[in-house]
Structure formats: structure tokens, C-alpha cells
Amino acid sequence: MAVRPEKQAVVAELKESFASAKGIVLTGYKGLTVAQDTKLRAKMREAGVKYRVVKNTMLRFAVKDLGYDDLVQYLEGTTAVAYSSEDVIAPAKVIEAFIKENNLTKTDTLVVKAGVVDGKVIDAAGVKELASLPSREVLIAKLLGSMQAPISGVVNVLQGTIRNAVYVLEAIRKQKESA
Known part of the structure; x- marks a missing residue:
């Protein structure tokens, strides 16, 4: 089955972004209100972090091509990606701060799935640890x-x-x- 050119372009763009990224965090955003999402995106922009919702199939192609095979297991349900080519810690810090700020710790509205730090895949606990670093x-x-x-x-x-x-x-x- 051939992949359509527009989808190939999305996968190529993701691969290029991830290849230059120092820190990547995958999140599940099910149930996030429009206001919360807008606020989260604004915080991401302030920190110099790119944040986008991506289809799991596109993401699967991109991460497999980059050798992040361990991320494939986290590509279930809704998935958004936060990444930064400047700061390793920024995506994790912004997401964890947003979760605490909006008291989303007891809900599954915004959850951290996994992350990548300097080419190494880490789980949600690792992302939380990363966010606690100064x-x-x-x-x-x-x-x-x-x-x-x-x-x-x-x-x-x-x-x-x-x-x-x-x-x-x-x-x-x-x-x-x-x-």
C-alpha cells in the first residue's frame, strides 16, 4: 500500500524536527478543553517549545525511521508531541508545570506518555524526573x-x-x- 505524498511530507517534517530536537515529550490530551489547550500552547511558545497533535500512524513511521522503536508502544489513543531543539528540559518542565498549575494530576486529561532525551527513550517517570531538574x-x-x-x-x-x-x-x- 502506497503512502500518499501529503502524508509522506508530514512524516518527513516530523523526522526532521525530531532529528534536531534535544528533548521530546509525548502526551495524551484526551478531555483537555479548548481554553486549556490554548493556554498550554501559549506556555509552550513562551518556552520555545513546539507542540502539535499528530496522528499515531504518522508518528509511528517517523519514530521507527529515527530508531526510536521503544516509543511505538506509547502510540495509543490521542497523542500530542512537545519538542525543543534548544533545551532538553523545557518540554517536560512546561507540561509538568501545566499539569500541576491546572490540578490535572488526579485526572487523565493531560498525561505524559514518554519522552526522548538526547536520543534516549524515557518513560513517564523519567520525564517527571527530568522536569524536576533545575x-x-x-x-x-x-x-x-x-x-x-x-x-x-x-x-x-x-x-x-x-x-x-x-x-x-x-x-x-x-x-x-x-x-
């Missing part, structure tokens, strides 16, 4: 702070030595003046 900027700041701490210590020790030398010289000067 942002890249915070991690870099922490790293720089921990790298800066030993340098600050050395500077303080050296300043203490210089300060003590100044006190000694001052004491010698006072002693010579009084003599």
Missing part, C-alpha cells in the same frame, strides 16, 4: 559558584597574609618611633 542556567550558576568558592578562599587567605604583614610593619614603625 534549568540549564541555574545548573551553570551552581557550577560556577562551586568553582568560584575555592578561588575566593585562596584570595581570603592571601589577603590575610598581606594584612598580617601590614600589621607587623606598622608595629615595627611604631617601635622605631618610640625608640
Whole structure:
């Protein structure tokens, strides 16, 4: 059975997007209201994440061609894809924050199915863990702070030595003046 050209174009576009994506999250969105969906899409845009609803058959072709065979098992029911070529954590963070914000934790309105991080397929628990990580900027700041701490210590020790030398010289000067 031949695949129609327009469907081939969709699959090719998905493959291209996923190949350049650092983070991908598959969600089930059954029962999401139009207002909630609009709000979610706005949050995705703010974070630089692309979000789209995709037919499972198209998605199946794309993920198989890219070697993400482990994702095929999650392609049941309604499926939307969030992906970012800039930030690995952004899709997971936005979705998890939206679920908490709108109190969707006790419903099956918006559920995380699985994800891909740097070419590795992770399950829903892995996506949740990923979302709990601090942002890249915070991690870099922490790293720089921990790298800066030993340098600050050395500077303080050296300043203490210089300060003590100044006190000694001052004491010698006072002693010579009084003599």
C-alpha cells in the first residue's frame, strides 16, 4: 500500500524536527478543553517549545525511521508531541508545570506518555524526573559558584597574609618611633 505524498511530507517534517530536537515529550490530551489547550500552547511558545497533535500512524513511521522503536508502544489513543531543539528540559518542565498549575494530576486529561532525551527513550517517570531538574542556567550558576568558592578562599587567605604583614610593619614603625 502506497503512502500518499501529503502524508509522506508530514512524516518527513516530523523526522526532521525530531532529528534536531534535544528533548521530546509525548502526551495524551484526551478531555483537555479548548481554553486549556490554548493556554498550554501559549506556555509552550513562551518556552520555545513546539507542540502539535499528530496522528499515531504518522508518528509511528517517523519514530521507527529515527530508531526510536521503544516509543511505538506509547502510540495509543490521542497523542500530542512537545519538542525543543534548544533545551532538553523545557518540554517536560512546561507540561509538568501545566499539569500541576491546572490540578490535572488526579485526572487523565493531560498525561505524559514518554519522552526522548538526547536520543534516549524515557518513560513517564523519567520525564517527571527530568522536569524536576533545575534549568540549564541555574545548573551553570551552581557550577560556577562551586568553582568560584575555592578561588575566593585562596584570595581570603592571601589577603590575610598581606594584612598580617601590614600589621607587623606598622608595629615595627611604631617601635622605631618610640625608640
